[in-house]
Amino acid sequence: MHNINRPFTSAILEGIPRIGYDIHLCPFPGALYACLKYLGDPMDYDILMGVTGAAFRRLWNRDDGGNVDLSYFGEEPFRRAFEAAGYEYRTVPPEKGAMLQAIRESIARGVPPISFGIIGPPEAGIVAGYRGEGDVLFGWSYFQEGRERYYEKAEWFETMDKGAGKGLIIIGAKKPARPFERGTLASALTWAIELERTVSFPMLPNHVGGLAAYDAWAAGIEVDADYPADDPEVMATRVMVYGDQVTMLYERHAAAGYLRKMAAAVPEIAGYLNTAAAYYDAVADLSAPLWRWGHSYQGEVRQVLPDPALRRELAGFIRSARAKEIQAVEQLERALAALP
Numbered sequence: 001m002h003n004i005n006r007p008f009t010s011a012i013l014e015g016i017p018r019i020g021y022d023i024h025l026c027p028f029p030g031a032l033y034a035c036l037k038y039l040g041d042p043m044d045y046d047i048l049m050g051v052t053g054a055a056f057r058r059l060w061n062r063d064d065g066g067n068v069d070l071s072y073f074g075e076e077p078f079r080r081a082f083e084a085a086g087y088e089y090r091t092v093p094p095e096k097g098a099m100l101q102a103i104r105e106s107i108a109r110g111v112p113p114i115s116f117g118i119i120g121p122p123e124a125g126i127v128a129g130y131r132g133e134g135d136v137l138f139g140w141s142y143f144q145e146g147r148e149r150y151y152e153k154a155e156w157f158e159t160m161d162k163g164a165g166k167g168l169i170i171i172g173a174k175k176p177a178r179p180f181e182r183g184t185l186a187s188a189l190t191w192a193i194e195l196e197r198t199v200s201f202p203m204l205p206n207h208v209g210g211l212a213a214y215d216a217w218a219a220g221i222e223v224d225a226d227y228p229a230d231d232p233e234v235m236a237t238r239v240m241v242y243g244d245q246v247t248m249l250y251e252r253h254a255a256a257g258y259l260r261k262m263a264a265a266v267p268e269i270a271g272y273l274n275t276a277a278a279y280y281d282a283v284a285d286l287s288a289p290l291w292r293w294g295h296s297y298q299g300e301v302r303q304v305l306p307d308p309a310l311r312r313e314l315a316g317f318i319r320s321a322r323a324k325e326i327q328a329v330e331q332l333e334r335a336l337a338a339l340p
Contacts, residue, residue: 009132009133010129010130010131010132011104011107011108011129011130012107012128012129012130012131012138012150013038013107013110013112013128013129014128015038016034016035016038016112016126016128016139016140017034017037017038018034018140018147018148019031019034019125019126019140019141019142020140020142020147021142024045025247025250025251025254026049026054026070026251026254027070027123027124027125027142028052028054028070028071028077028078028081028114028123028124029045029048029049029052029054029081030045030124030142031114031124031125031126031140032048032081032085032114032124033045033048034126034140035111035112035114035126035171036085038112039110039111039171041085041174043084043085043178044261045254046254046257046258046261047084047181047258047261048081048084048085049251049254049255049257049258050188050192050254050255050257050258050259050262051080051081051083051084051184051187051188051258052070052077052078052080052081053073053076053077053080053188053191053192053195054070054077054251054254055192055251055252055254055255055258055280056191056192056195056196056255057070057073057195057248058195058196058209058210058211058213058214058245058248059072059201059204059207059208059209059213060207060208060209060213060216060217060220060241060245061204061206061207061208061241062220062226062238062241063237063241064206064207064241065237065240065241065244066121066122066163066244067207067241067244067245067248068244068247068248069121069122069123069164070124071116071122071123071164071165071166072201072203072204072207073195073201074203075091076191078091078169080187080188080191082171083179083184084178084179084184084188085178086174086175086177086178086179087171087172087173087174087175088171088172088173088174088175089169089170089171089172090169090170090172091166091168091169091170092113092166092167092168092169092170093165093166093167094116094117094157094160094162094164094165094166094167095167096157098167099157099167099168100130100133100134102168102170103127103130103134103137103168104130104134105170106127106170106171107127107129107130111170111171112126112127112128112139112171113126113127113168113169113170113171114126114127114168114169114170114171115127115137115139115167115168116160116161116164116166116167116168116169117160117161117162117163117164118137118139118141118151118153118156118160119141119143119144119151119153120141120142120143120144120161121143121161121163122161122162122163122164122165123142123143123164124142124169125139125140125141125142125143126139126140126141127139127168128140128150129150135154136152136153136154136156137151137152137153137156138150138151138152138153139151139153180265181261181262181265182262182265182266185262185265185266185339186336186339188258188262189332189335189336189339190336192255192332193329193332193333193336195209195210196210196211196325196329196332197210197211197329198210199212211322211325211326211329214318214319214321214322214325215319215322217245217318218315218318218319218322219315221242221305221311221314221315221318222311222312222315224308224311226238227305227306227308227311228306229303229306232302235302235305235306236302238305239301239302239305242301242305243291243301246287246290246291249283249284249286249287249290249321250284250287251284252280252281252283252284252325253280253281253284255277255280255284255328256276256277256278256280256281256284257277259273259274259276259277259280260273260274260277263277266339266340268338268339268340269335269338269339269340272331272332272334272335272338273331273335275331276328276329276331276332276335279324279325279327279328279331280325280328282324283321283324283325283328286317286318286320286321286324289314289317290314290317290318290321
């Protein structure tokens with residue numbers, strides 16, 4: 001039974017697994033993974049990355065520090081995640097009264113809500129509880145400092161980033177059975193191929209998507225005028241966008257993991273899936289030469305990225321990644337066509 005501390009009107013769920021970039025790179029699958037594990041019904045992270053499409057996504061816009069945000073694809077990644085996990089769910093808009101009521105009800109059921117933007121950008125986190133009438137929230141965020149204990153956030157609604165368009169996702173009733181992975185594969189492959197092949201999404205007319213985003217990224221970093229060494233504000237944006245692109249590249253390892261697990265579940269098309277997985281791993285491996293500065297995020301990278309020779313070298317690795325990913329997507333298409 002879940003341990004709920006209730007001093008006065010407070011309630012805190014203890015023992016929710018920590019989330020963070022050092023555990024899982026993608027916030028929503030990472031947050032859902034932690035919630036399901038807490039509920040005693042764990043689901044593999046690579047599978048969550050695969051069914052949501054997070055492992056196959058790519059968006060690029062030169063000036064958008066949010067290219068990596070899974071919410072850019074609307075409700076579809078979330079719907080697919082809960083369908084595969086075998087749970088009902090509902091979203092709660094960023095309205096304080098509605099959010100507080102939903103938090104209280106969910107915590108009372110022993111179920112942590114998934115939040116957006118309580119600390120940091122509008123990426124997913126977890127609400128573990130509240131104090132008083134909800135004036136202070138506790139939980140996990142990918143952007144909190146000192147990640148070994150729950151954050152404690154006062155004035156959370158006034159300061160939260162509401163850019164995701166939703167305040168919460170509430171995990172609802174568990175369905176009678178989780179769908180067999182084989183049954184979700186065709187839908188997941190179709191969605192992955194759509195994410196890879198779509199150049200422009202209607203809701204994001206100023207972004208380039210999928211495989212074409214590699215071309216835009218490579219061409220973009222070759223524009224010398226866009227990398228002014230004497231403008232720290234511009235360079236901060238360029239480094240953030242570049243870092244997010246490399247993050248999505250590294251997440252191709254999750255695509256490979258998902259496809260190998262599906263190959264074991266559907267041996268009839270294992271050859272295609274395993275070959276695609278090998279290509280995706282090769283793509284992800286290129287994150288090493290594309291990010292060669294260890295854990296440095298802004299400092300050192302901001303200093304070296306204005307170098308035209310370096311950026312042209314990096315563009316070559318980006319184009320190599322695209323060439324390998326084209327071959328991966330072709331294998332996905334063959335697997336889908338051959339799926340019994």
